[in-house]
Amino acid sequence: MVISGFLAGAAGAGLLRRLPRGADVHWLWCAAPTAVLWFVAWALAPPSWLPVPLLVAWLGVLLTATDLRHRRLPDAVTLPAYPAVGVTLWLCDADLGRALAGGAVFAGFHLLVRVVAPSAMGGGDVKLAGPLGAVLASVSWMALPLAAVLASAVTLVLGLWWRDGGLPHGPGLLAVTWVVAVSAG
Numbered sequence: 001m002v003i004s005g006f007l008a009g010a011a012g013a014g015l016l017r018r019l020p021r022g023a024d025v026h027w028l029w030c031a032a033p034t035a036v037l038w039f040v041a042w043a044l045a046p047p048s049w050l051p052v053p054l055l056v057a058w059l060g061v062l063l064t065a066t067d068l069r070h071r072r073l074p075d076a077v078t079l080p081a082y083p084a085v086g087v088t089l090w091l092c093d094a095d096l097g098r099a100l101a102g103g104a105v106f107a108g109f110h111l112l113v114r115v116v117a118p119s120a121m122g123g124g125d126v127k128l129a130g131p132l133g134a135v136l137a138s139v140s141w142m143a144l145p146l147a148a149v150l151a152s153a154v155t156l157v158l159g160l161w162w163r164d165g166g167l168p169h170g171p172g173l174l175a176v177t178w179v180v181a182v183s184a185g
Helices: 002-017 027-044 051-070 075-091 096-116 123-139 143-161 170-182
Strands: none
Touching: 002 027, 002 051, 027 051, 027 170, 051 075, 051 123, 051 170, 075 096, 075 123, 096 123, 096 143, 123 143, 123 170, 143 170
């Protein structure tokens, strides 16, 4: 699983470099964390649910590396996450109606924050909230508010070190969703 994760992360870094507004992210920044997260998911998640935390880890590493480096979550990764998460949840026999509702609620909440306080949330965070909300709702309805609070806490902690410009919220959303997905078993 470690080698597969390493290769998937390296391939993801190659994908990021090929984007129209390429993300200059070193391949090792994606390969090593993906390998570690895949190993942990393989060790902890139930086999029938394993594809979900693997996908969230892969997306999470690519998007976190991009968000921390360039302060953006590229549409070329966030938008394909919708069908990728949908198909993965379907393969894992999740309740797709619940996943769809959770994605809409989580994205709607993030959109509301963006509308009320545009400087508090980027558009990429709103787009990312949809597929992450689908994963969270597939685990539990209570995972949605819990993830919102914990992701905000992660963002605040990042803010203690991140004094340069805008504060990236994507890493917090992704990290919390991955932890919830891994612990879903």
